[in-house]
Amino acid sequence: MMSTAPSSRSGPRGGSRGWRYCIGVPSIPKSAEAAKAGGGTIGLEPMEVPGGMHIIIGNDPQGAEFALVRTL
Numbered sequence: 001m002m003s004t005a006p007s008s009r010s011g012p013r014g015g016s017r018g019w020r021y022c023i024g025v026p027s028i029p030k031s032a033e034a035a036k037a038g039g040g041t042i043g044l045e046p047m048e049v050p051g052g053m054h055i056i057i058g059n060d061p062q063g064a065e066f067a068l069v070r071t072l
Contacts, residue, residue, distance in 0.1 A: 018064070018065070019065075020057070020065045020066060020067055021064075021065075021066045021067070022066075022067045022069050023066060023067070023068055023069065024069050024070070024071070025068045025069065025070055026070070027070065028046050028054050028055075028056055028068060028070045029046070031056075031068045032046070032056055032058070032068065035058055035060075035066075035068070038060075038061070039060070039061035040058050040059060040060045040061060040066075041058055041059050042056055042057075042058040043057055043058055043059065044056055044057035044058075051071075052071065052072040053069055053070065053071050053072065054069070054070045054072070055067055055068065055069050055070075056068050
């Protein structure tokens with residue numbers, strides 16, 4: 001599963017800074033570690049969201065925002 005969603009973070013003029021790619025993964029902890037090993041950072045630690053999914057939000061080494069999503 002991969003989708004894009006507008007980022008909720010504001011840009012310099014108050015608009016959206018870009019898009020957040022949402023990537024379906026089989027394991028949040030393993031995928032978070034792989035992202036960190038590749039030079040990424042995790043800004044929002046794993047949390048459960050409505051609908052029974054777990055999600056983390058991070059940035060790749062160039063600063064692009066992404067979300068890793070695991071359905072229960």
